[in-house]
Amino acid sequence: MQRGVHVREMFAAIAPRYDAANKVLTAGVDETWRRRAVRALAAPPGGAILDLCTGTGDLAFHLLRTDPSFRVTGVDFCEPMLAAARARAVREDREGHAAFLEADVMALPFEDRAFDGATMGFSMRNVVDIGATLREIRRVLRPGARFVNLDVSKAQNRLVKRAFDLYFYRIVPLVGGLVGGSRAAYSYLPQSLTNYPDAAGLAGRFSDAGFVDIKAIPLALGSIAIHVGTAP
């Protein structure tokens, strides 16, 4: 099966329990990382922000809690995930500042320079072509706007990496299977890290895609990383 189709079907299977499984798997610490990512965006008040691979909209709602004046567009290619995001919006976005749209992040249905900032949470590992995705994100950002990517990464310290790998490759499939409802899906997720670049490698991919002022911020001893790039 084509990888993109496989990824979409896998997320459709875990969509109903995705938020609950996330909270269990990260013990809620992901909230801190998400707040940090939103701070790194430093977007102007009232700005139009794009949340890519928005899933159930977790980062999109974080953006609105940080600055309720933002107008947030969440994009994902998995309709059941978007349905969960729209259901959350009824409770978490009473002002109607968020919109959720089905699209592939490698072919965004937006004009050039349409956004004042963009975010992506825990998803870059899942896109089929990282270079094409980054170039597409840069295209839709106005000059000076930032793209902030939050994802798991590869710790440089061998002991930290071994501990994290044990957690990610063994415990996540087990707990994800129990809480998230699909052991197969939660077995795939760790595999997505195997071919993913390390923090320096991903910074290089940002640069190849034309971003400038690139920063990589390690979290959780380098097991998680925030990458920030600015559109020229």
Ligand SMILES: C[S@@+](CC[C@H](N)C(=O)[O-])C[C@H]1O[C@@H](n2cnc3c(N)ncnc32)[C@H](O)[C@@H]1O
């Ligand atoms: C692990 S979830 C992350 C959801 C959310 N960003 C978060 O932080 O919780 C990954 C999401 O990426 C989406 N996705 C993967 N590849 C995509 C693509 N090429 N275009 C749009 N969405 C994609 C999946 O459908 C899924 O909802």
